[in-house]
Amino acid sequence: xxxxxxxxxxxxxxxxxxxxxxxxxxxxxxxxxxxxxxxxxxxxxxxxxxxxxxxxxxxxxxxxxxxxxxxxxxxxxxxxxxxxxxxxxxxxxxxxxxxxxxxxxxxxxxxxxxxxxxxxxxxxxxxxxxxxxxxxxxxxxxxxxxxxxxxxxxxxxxxxxxxxxxxxxxxxxxxxxxxxxxxxxxxxxxxxxxxxxxxxxxxxxxxxxxxxxxxxxxxxxxxxxxxxxxxxxxxxxxxxxxxxxxxxxxxxxxxxxxxxxxxxxxxxxxxxxxxxxxxxxxxxxxxxxxxxxxxxxxxxxxxxxxxxxxxxxxxxxxxxxxxxxxxxxxxxxxxxxxxxxxxxxxxxxxxxxxxxxxxxxxxxxxx
Ligand SMILES: Nc1nc2c(ncn2[C@@H]2O[C@H](COP(=O)(O)OP(=O)(O)OP(=O)(O)O)[C@@H](O)[C@H]2O)c(=O)[nH]1
Ligand SMILES: [Mg+2]
Numbered sequence: 001x002x003x004x005x006x007x008x009x010x011x012x013x014x015x016x017x018x019x020x021x022x023x024x025x026x027x028x029x030x031x032x033x034x035x036x037x038x039x040x041x042x043x044x045x046x047x048x049x050x051x052x053x054x055x056x057x058x059x060x061x062x063x064x065x066x067x068x069x070x071x072x073x074x075x076x077x078x079x080x081x082x083x084x085x086x087x088x089x090x091x092x093x094x095x096x097x098x099x100x101x102x103x104x105x106x107x108x109x110x111x112x113x114x115x116x117x118x119x120x121x122x123x124x125x126x127x128x129x130x131x132x133x134x135x136x137x138x139x140x141x142x143x144x145x146x147x148x149x150x151x152x153x154x155x156x157x158x159x160x161x162x163x164x165x166x167x168x169x170x171x172x173x174x175x176x177x178x179x180x181x182x183x184x185x186x187x188x189x190x191x192x193x194x195x196x197x198x199x200x201x202x203x204x205x206x207x208x209x210x211x212x213x214x215x216x217x218x219x220x221x222x223x224x225x226x227x228x229x230x231x232x233x234x235x236x237x238x239x240x241x242x243x244x245x246x247x248x249x250x251x252x253x254x255x256x257x258x259x260x261x262x263x264x265x266x267x268x269x270x271x272x273x274x275x276x277x278x279x280x281x282x283x284x285x286x287x288x289x290x291x292x293x294x295x296x297x298x299x300x301x302x303x304x305x306x307x308x309x310x311x312x313x314x315x316x317x318x319x320x321x322x323x324x325x326x327x328x329x330x331x332x333x334x335x336x337x338x339x340x341x342x343x344x345x346x347x348x349x350x351x352x353x354x355x356x357x358x359x360x361x362x363x364x365x366x367x
Contacts, residue, residue, distance in 0.1 A: 002050040007034055007042030011112045014046035022050050031112040033314060044116055106142050107132060114146075117355050119317030120287065123324060127153070150355055154320070156346045157304035157329035159276075160190075166276035168238060168247040170203075170269050172262075172300045173280035174293050175253030178308035178334050180204075182280060183248050184217040186332070188340035191223065191246050198223060198246040201237055203265060205229040206252035214250050217339070231268050238275070249275075259296055270301035277302045278331050282309040283319045290322050308334030311342070316354035 004022065008014040011031050018026055026048040034045040107128060114124045127149045134145035159165045169186070171179040183200065191198035200218045202225070204210035211227035218225035228234050234249075241247045249269075254262040269277050279302035281290060294305075305328050307319045323330050330351065336342030344350060 018048040117317030118315035120321035155329035157331040168275040170249035177280040185340040185343035196245040202250040204252045266299040283307040284313040304331040311336040
């Protein structure tokens with residue numbers, strides 16, 4: 001079996017190179033963003049494999065039982081070695097081979113494009129199967145069908161804009177996810193800019209000076225601020241701020257070994273009407289880690305997900321897959337460190353453009 005990587009500025013380009021060199025029988029094994037050390041060769045890497053046709057076997061003289069056993073054992077060992085090699089090579093795209101080998105190169109290309117966003121392999125398969133059915137015979141409307149199937153699965157949280165939406169929003173999440181920075185951004189975008197009476201509250205008593213960062217932002221922005229260290233004080237502060245349109249609550253970054261300490265605050269926030277908790281996660285995290293963190297923070301019963309670090313990844317598929325799998329909408333997106341500029345409400349269009357190949361997005365916008 002011959003395995004080779006092809007690099008180009010786009011997945012489509014890399015696929016074209018592979019086809020040109022290896023022919024139409026090549027199987028797509030994986031497509032992804034090229035690793036940093038190979039980025040000079042091209043932004044995207046597509047790995048293809050060519051399985052040689054079986055050689056015709058010449059007639060053999062009859063062999064005795066011992067020789068036959070030895071031959072079978074040898075063949076078995078060779079098969080194991082091949083399987084091991086394939087297992088190591090095929091990492092994420094379990095569906096690729098079947099797709100690549102099918103009669104529709106368009107479907108193979110869409111598969112490669114979606115996998116390049118780091119979207120969950122099964123979700124890609126589900127989306128493409130539905131798109132194939134939607135596009136109908138000849139696949140003439142495949143591009144629109146893929147867009148429609150993606151769009152159908154994008155969940156966004158606009159509830160807090162509604163007049164009866166939550167008045168208090170707590171941001172919870174792992175250490176360093178960007179909670180405090182996002183809280184300051186939200187205070188400007190959804191508080192100051194819209195002239196809403198608001199207050200900032202920090203429950204970050206984990207580290208010495210944990211609340212100081214938000215205290216400084218509040219002072220710069222001229223917004224009322226309280227640093228609290230117990231649930232009684234939080235209940236009292238929320239009662240005092242009942243007339244405010246917006247109360248933003250910062251929480252400590254709880255690591256995997258801190259969840260016992262999070263339990264009381266989680267119970268308090270999740271059982272309080274009119275208060276929503278958003279789970280803040282960095283979009284660049286690996287899929288398995290993102291899933292573990294989301295499961296860990298389920299004690300807060302977060303109503304939506306907020307992804308930061310979009311400036312640091314071109315692959316939004318992992319974050320999107322989590323939202324789909326957990327049936328949780330996305331509320332906001334963090335796109336950098338600047339307050340308040342690097343934040344945007346999550347909309348279907350914005351998320352679609354993060355999952356959609358740039359060239360096609362530009363074409364759709366121009367149309
Ligand atoms: N590149 C990038 N950096 C970000 C983003 N959001 C926050 N940061 C940076 O990430 C770092 C941590 O941000 P914080 O807001 O302190 O994170 P936190 O979740 O409050 O951290 P803890 O309170 O320690 O748990 C800071 O240097 C921020 O400037 C983002 O969207 N993109
Ligand atoms: Mg913080």
